[in-house]
Amino acid sequence: MIALTRLNGESFYFNALYIEQVQSNPDTTITTTKGRKFVVKEAEDLVIERMMDFYQKLGLITLKDKAGEEEREA
Template sequence: MISLTRLNGDAFWFNPIYIEKIQCNPDTTITTTHGKSFVVKESEEIVIKNMKRFYREIGLVRIVNKAGEEE
């Protein structure tokens, strides 16, 4: 899970596996795979950085990197 902040200042935890897209216009809007949208204070860059850290922590990045390797 990653920590995010709504525009009203309320912090919440979000599972980044469900992120379909991130837009900045100018507020950062996250759209889930279920079509629900969240507007957060964090920039796109911060959200992406936190997503990548989460994927590394759960081992998802290693799986994706190894998928392209030849044996």
């Protein structure tokens, strides 16, 4: 779950697994896999950062120390 804030200042937690699209127009709008839309105060980049952190904690993605470099055998 990621913490977000509605435009009225109300905080809530959102299951990032259901996020299909994030866009700014100009407010950040999240579209779910079921087509529901949520408008939040957080910037698009921050929502994406929180999503990536959430996915990493679940083990859905891994980050490499240095992108583009292959592991070398000793």
